[in-house]
Amino acid sequence: MVAIPSRHKSLVLLTGVILLQVLLLAVQIKRDSQGRLIRVWTVGAVTPFERAGATGIGSIRGIWNHYFALQNTSRENERLRHENDTLKLQLNQLQSKAAEADRLAALLNFRQAHQNVPMLGARVIGTSADTASQTIYIDRGERDGIRRNMGVITPDGVVGKVIESYRDTSQVLLLTDKDSGVGALLVDSRIQSPVGGAGEPLLTMKYVPNDDNVNLGDRVVTSGMDRIFPRDLPVGTVSQIKAGNPFKQIRIRPAANLERLEEVIVLLSLQPLELKKDAGTPAAEAVGKSAPGQGKTEKP
């Protein structure tokens, strides 16, 4: 055995520990990095605290809002907010029968056309521990039927997809993450192009040629080509357009408020959602394709 001087022991330990972690990184680069045991253990150890924290914070906020600050106004506000959500869904249902590719109608249409598609409400209980990735944790997991690659939405639009499912918790990759993407199309021009995250609040739409006409405020919906989300779910609106080479640089403002998510809906299906084939006109096709408002939806 070669004796290591005691003053160098920590340096040797530092080198060893860093080399081990570099090897760990290398292993992950070669393989699929999902489902590591340490992730499962750590998430399993921390999420109970997050769950308890979410419940505790919710209770404290509830007590404060209901008994100390603006006792009646706060309660009324909360009731109106729930009522507003319900009315928004009902409004979508009506609009979906009248117009093709209407942003909110797409969600309603989808659910009408796919009444047997089960959905599940979930509460957001945590976020990523770093600033580089855009993920959230929800309080539903494998026991509730959630699996990897299931789509996650809100009544406002697409949120992301499930990237890891644990027993009682799931990790959702938000649309704004650099690794995220969704098949999308522009409502007015029907131009198809994937929309992805850039690690910033705005999304990017790629591969739209400079010759194609795109206007600020144009609505973007899912194209269904990714086989995760059904067609015509709202993705966002065009907020910036710059000429590029050879494609335009288009930035999209997400339809769902991804920075303030508290409740989401998980689409409990891994099967590609087939569209109705009896639609003739584009409008009728859109109505046939999608309709929200039905299916098994639980409020968290």
Next chain:
Amino acid sequence: MNDTYDLRIGESHIEVHKFRGGTIAAAMIVALFLQTSVPVYFPKFAVLDLPLLLTIYFGLSRRNPSTGLLLGMTIGLLQDSLSGPTVPLGLYGIAKTIVGYLASSIGARLDTEHPIARFALTIVFFGLHQGVIVVTRRLLLAQPEVWFTMRMGIGAAVNAVVGVLLFMLLDRLRKN
């Protein structure tokens, strides 16, 4: 031999702080819990890196490089585990291992109890931490990463201010 002798003389002038049993583990869990939970309600909280602040504090206090680097590695790997798919296991682990080692090495040589020293050291370690992450991403993961953004600058200042206050709070948990 002379170096070792001098170092020991140096160390004898600097107090090594110990903590009550379970304090470090509990602080780590609380920091990770806050880091992942609070931004749900207050998104701006994400600018703080509480695991980094703990790594710096316990490194400076314990003044044992081996302990400091192992603590940094542990909290870094836990942070990696709770991060998204763009953060492979080891990214924050490596950065915090190095920060833990250097913090405890500096802590063994300098008096780092003064708030101004703590403020400056936190800024330096925050910058070093970001630098290691950028280097790791560029060299090992082949991912494009910018060296500096305004957000990082603000993050360094905010973390340093919060760090000084947090360190004063953590001082109360010391045994001696």
